[in-house]
Amino acid sequence: MAFGLLGSLPSSSSTTITGGHCWNNKKYVDHSYARYYVTRCSWKKNGKSSMENNIIKTSLENNWTNHYYKGIEPKSTFDKYEKRPLINAVTTESYEPEPQAYNSKIIIESIIHGFDNFRKFSRFYAFMGLVAGSFFSSLLAVDNLSQLFPTFFNGYLQYIVPHFFMHLYIVGLNQLADLEIDKINKPYLPLASGEFSFTNGIITVASFLFLSFGSAWMIGSKPSLLSLLVTFVLMTAYSINLPFLRWKKSTTLTVMAHAIGMTTSFNIAAFMHMKTFVLKKATTYPRSLFLATVVMAIFFAVVAMAKDLPDIEGDKAAGIKTLAVRVGPKRVFWFCVSLLEIAYGAAILIGASSPFLWSKLFTVSAHAILALILWVRANSTDLSSNISLQSFYMFIFKLIYVENIVTLLVR
Structure with missing residues (x-):
């Protein structure tokens, strides 16, 4: 049994x-x-x-x-x-496990994942360049320390908020227009990876454009509105694939769009907004603003060319003949380095002509040191590695941040 x-x-x-x-x-x-x-x-x-x-x-x-x-x-x-x-x-x-604790963990992980996708979508390193440039250019309009708080900071927020929305519109539009290219060059981006749908991308980009012009219109700053309009026209023409547009296909138009658009929003418009709209002062153009405009125009032209160095494979597949595709990454790389060294040379000449000895010594020595750092960094870059080229591209933004600080002491 x-x-x-x-x-x-x-x-x-x-x-x-x-x-x-x-x-x-x-x-x-x-x-x-x-x-x-x-x-x-x-x-x-x-x-x-x-x-x-x-x-x-x-x-x-x-x-x-x-x-x-x-x-x-x-x-x-x-x-x-x-x-x-x-x-x-x-x-x-x-x-x-308790259901409540399990659900809370899922919610927290979803929020973190959403912020990470937004970070990738937003390309914050470029926005930080805008923050640095516009902030230090706005400081050039201040005559005394009593104007800093709260007048200056309130006025600066009125400038940077609409431009933050415009920045999100620009990077979002570029990702929509370059969707197939980014699947090869930058598959980690939310649109290229499928984290964001194409329809949601269009709605998001259109919303940021509306918020940009809407907030600037409510604030009423003419320099800010003009800067947004110039940036919108140039960068839309650069990205969107329509007849007579898609300036990305032309190196000349690409350099022009970036140099004019960035110099306007990063430097000139920020200074004018603070000087005329916030502080209600007469328009003047100090030597430091002139230096910032000249040097930064060269920097932004270099940014327009250097950004294509790690993206040659995707640009070739899409039939976009950038300068890096036509002549090769090595020639473009050293051409960009040469332009940056020329920019530092121009800054040294402008600084040497200053009537103030302390400003002359600081400007000349600071830019000589930066030129040396750039040369050493360029020689350590592996031109056969996309990772190394991308790292050098990010290094250019660090030089931009430092240059905006140095500009403050030019007299």
Whole structure:
């Protein structure tokens, strides 16, 4: 006659122990001693029932004293048994995570993932260049420290907020227009990876454009509105694929769009907004603003060409013949380095003509050091590696940040 105890206990707080052919099988649990008792079962009478009862009794007594029990299962013959270890009888409950904690974790992870996608979409390194340029150009309009707080900071926020929305419009439009190219060059971007749908991308970009012009219109700053309009026209023509547009295909138009658009929004318009709209002063053009305009125009032209260095593969596939595609990355790279060195040379000449000795010494020495750092960094760049070229491109933005600080002390 077959007989056996269950090989495992359920995970719930109640545990059932059964016997083969048992009638009225019952279970009693004494929680203070955590011991399990099984009532006697009535077995079918056959020639071996006494032997079965003795085996069961001996097995249960031995295992209860050790706080666990082993089941007995018959094999092919009655007098051969296989013993199986079971779980500790004291353990009667299983742990299950609380649904509320689990849901909270999912929500937090979703929020973090959403912010990460927005960070990739926004290209904040370019926006930080706008922040640095516009902030230090705005400081050039301040005549004394008493104008800094709260007048200056309130006025600066009025300028940077609409331009932040315009920045999101520009980078978003470029990702929409370059969707197939980015799948090769930048597959981590949300639109290229499929994290953002194309329809949602269009709605998002249009919303940022509306917020940009809407907020600037409510503020009422003419320099800010003019800067937004110039940037909108140039960068839309650069990105969008329509007749007579898609200036990205032309190196000349690309350099012109970036140099004019960035110089206007980063430097000239920021200064004019602070000087005429916020501080209500007459328009003047200091030497420092002239230096910033000349040097930064060269920097932004270099940015327009250097950004294509890591993207040659995708541009070739899309049929876009950038300067890097036509003449090769090595020539474009050293042409960009040469332009930056020329920009530093121009800054040294402008600084040397300053009537103030302290400004002359600082401007000349600072730009000489920056020119040396650039040369060392350029010679350590691996031109066969897209990662190295991308790193050099990001290094140019660091030079832009530093140049905006140096410009403040030019007199």
